[in-house]
Amino acid sequence: MRKRLLVALGAALLLSGSALAAPATKPVAKTYPTGAFVVAGHPVKPTDILDARAIPDMAGKPSLMVTLTPAAAAAIMPPADGKLACTLDGKPLGASPAGAMTSDHVLQLSGEFGDYAATAALARRISGRDPLPDAESDE
16 A cells, blocks of 8 residues: 555656646737838838837827838838838828938837827837837846
């Protein structure tokens, strides 16, 4: 009887240990519905967007910062006036200076987007996901 109990206990420990040793699964990132985002007449797919977030502008109002992949940024030809007009679902979001997009692949949009929460929701509608974590919060 004692031998049978020890065998059963050993098997139980082995099974529970293998469950603990199983690799942890990475949580699935939450996704959001997207709209038709167009920059200077060029449609931009959510897969072409590395990050989109709400940030304060120089006046402290919420603004949008959208970072494109290098390939997507290269495909957009800046117009002669140096302003990249951006729309979401056909509605104007404003114009970003072309300089930041050509050097850092970043669109900077200031406008009347509402409060910070509304602007963050707009950023998720552009990219289809939450913004990437800040570098400081990763530590």
